[in-house]
Amino acid sequence: MSIFVDENTRVVVQGITGRDGSFHTRQMMAYGTRVVAGVTPGKGGRDFAGPEGRSVPVFDTVADAVAKTGADASVVYVPPAFAASAIMEAADADVSFIVCVTEGIPVLDMTRAHALARDRGSRVLGPNCPGIICPGKTTLGIIPGRMVTPGPVGLISRSGTLTYEAVHHLTRDGLGQTTCVGIGGDPLIGTSFVDCLSAFADDHETEAVVMIGEIGGTAEQEAAEWVSANLSIPVVGFIAGRTAPPGKRMGHAGAIISGSAGTAAEKTRAFEDNGIRVARRPAEISVLVAEALGR
């Protein structure tokens, strides 16, 4: 099984005619994602040319796309100035799962977008995230399909390329994945570690979980407590930013240590205190997963 999305998920791409949107739509379609519609205001009525001669109808609004195609998930590839509004448009059209890849959205815009999504019961993944991939089934976002393979490991991460690094080792060591979720590097994200852990707990095919955290905030600490109270399968952790100085933003808007909270040491301790083994190097993640699964 997979979490949040599967091969039946019907996807509308917001910003389908843009540079990133068009490239990644073709990648997603080539992987097998059911992309049923695209939205670009002012370009409704056209067809988007996908791979292998397939095409996707383009609409002016998400509501039109949903009404005509039954899309139930969206991927947002629109620029930061309009991305929060794109998320709100999708939530307003009752899209239940919204992936936002865009980086650089003003945080006050996101306070309103998250509030609307919560009211409408829509789940937002991200923003500033690589998306979600269920190996062999579907992918929403930008995670390259060729580095994953089906198997028993669930993966949750705040980072994109660090996810690739971890998945690369897992796949090479014969440890496939049920679902890999990039939850995003922004301070305000719609789907937390705990949301993903709770979905993995209900998925009988997931036998172990990898959590890749980083400095900033307290999401890892909350996740660690949740794991200890609720999860029976093994969890392996990694925390990036042990050498990060306090008060400096390390690339991700959310990766900043303020005061004593949010340090890598504190997060590592929270993991270990709650029975989560922490890899010291990215390459060690798959070693610890193999041990946890008795392989």
Add this chain to the structure above:
Amino acid sequence: MNLHEYQAKELFRAAGMAVNPGDVADNAEGVREIAERYGGGVVVKAQVHSGGRGKAGGVKLASGPDEAAAHAEAILGMEISGLTVEKVLVCPTEEIATEAYVGVLVDREGQCPVFMVSAEGGVDIEEVAATNPDAIHKLRVDPRYGLMPHQAYRLATRLYADPALARQGAKIISQLYDAFVGNGASMAEINPLISTTGGEVKAIDAKVSIDDNELFRRPSIGALRDSGSEDGADAQAREAGLSFVKLDGNVGCCVNGAGLAMATMDLVKYYGGDPANFLDIGGSSNPDKVVAALEIITSDPAVEVILFNIFGGITRCDDVARGIVEATERIDIEVPIVIRLTGTNENLARQILADAGFTAGTSMDEVVQEAVRLAG
């Protein structure tokens, strides 16, 4: 982006807030003139992006113009947390009866603005939070409705028992929220918010951080950036669209992706080395970005080796390889370069590098160890 106190006070005044008067100068003579204009006692305050200015000796009371000029002489050019003081703010002294704290920032957990107020102001609020957390009152604000008048009043009653003071406090709290939202801030605080012996409530300090992601639509705020207080490499990185943080080590790091960049620094440390920087070249790496990254890294004389760690996903390894080759043709690089790349178009990248006399590894662990060894 952090604002100076005098800039933050301007934003507060524009929101209609009662703020104590003040004027800035960058030399002692200017400070003397300002003090003469105000008459009486003044306070001379270092304008520098650092907390603890008072403890560092950057805030001094003066009884008149001569003393103010003497303090300015001492404070201007002083270093506070490694930053040189270029300007001072001069304000008339106030007859202070009480000092409170009022701040608003974005709450990650609640995903909304949150107010924090305390009747114990004028001190480090993190210290109050640690020693006497009950003294801090919090209120989450629904961003769709904004701060409602009754909420502002309730917060003010936590600060003032006297209804006349509470009414003034509520007004200032509302104005602070307006300034926070209206300028795209991620944090705005008044510490202290004073009541005077004459029964007036006003802000005598101000601290504002602007969300960097807001700057594209707020050019007038962006213009407030104090480029003098910014390191040359920081400015160059910002202009090139690179995320860069200078560190103290000698292994220059150039990585794609923030998480992998942090993990690379950590691995350098793990193998006994010291990273010279955090640098994320971002997702789509055109050769120009790689060139800019190399210029920034090599401008640090401490750097003994340059380490590339590229995991090609969206980033194409061949783009980065071309950038490395182009950069080494354009600028003189006297330190060794070690390269790890894997992922999208890896073989093509390896060919490009081989033609230019570089070799690239595939294992992050091996390449980091090699870099640490070369750094000595």
